[in-house]
Amino acid sequence: MYRRGHIGLSLLILSPFINTLGLEFVALSVFFSIIPDLDVRLGIRHRGITHNITFAAFLTVVLCYILYIFDLEIFLSFSAFVGIVLHLIGDLITHQKFAPLYPFVRRRIAFKIVKSNNRFVNDLLLLAGTLTFTYFYIFAKC
Numbered sequence: 001m002y003r004r005g006h007i008g009l010s011l012l013i014l015s016p017f018i019n020t021l022g023l024e025f026v027a028l029s030v031f032f033s034i035i036p037d038l039d040v041r042l043g044i045r046h047r048g049i050t051h052n053i054t055f056a057a058f059l060t061v062v063l064c065y066i067l068y069i070f071d072l073e074i075f076l077s078f079s080a081f082v083g084i085v086l087h088l089i090g091d092l093i094t095h096q097k098f099a100p101l102y103p104f105v106r107r108r109i110a111f112k113i114v115k116s117n118n119r120f121v122n123d124l125l126l127l128a129g130t131l132t133f134t135y136f137y138i139f140a141k142c
């Protein structure tokens with residue numbers, strides 16, 4: 001799945017909870033939902049070390065420490081975990097296998113529902129996520 005698909009999926013799933021989680025949590029989760037694909041830019045194996053719950057837990061601990069140092073709301077550190085797990089869910093519906101539960105479950109899986117470069121699905125997710133966010137952030141508050 002492409003970046004816009006991950007952003008859309010995160011907005012689609014998290015926006016209904018924006019009044020509970022807060023805008024900062026949702027925004028950080030959306031940001032962290034695109035982090036795993038930095039493996040492509042870093043030149044390391046795609047859907048390897050950055051595509052599992054261990055990486056999500058690691059970034060959550062790092063963010064927790066940073067938030068603690070700057071005396072900010074530690075609750076926001078869970079946005080890293082949520083964002084990366086949403087990324088994993090988005091990638092699971094595509095064709096390329098990976099091990100989302102590594103190292104607890106080493107089996108590489110993929111549901112092969114859509115191709116990651118499917119423009120229609122990526123654009124539809126971004127549109128649906130944007131509309132959902134707009135509804136819950138702007139209109140549902142009234």
Ligand SMILES: [Zn+2]
Nearest residue numbers: 036037051091
């Ligand atoms: Zn990915």
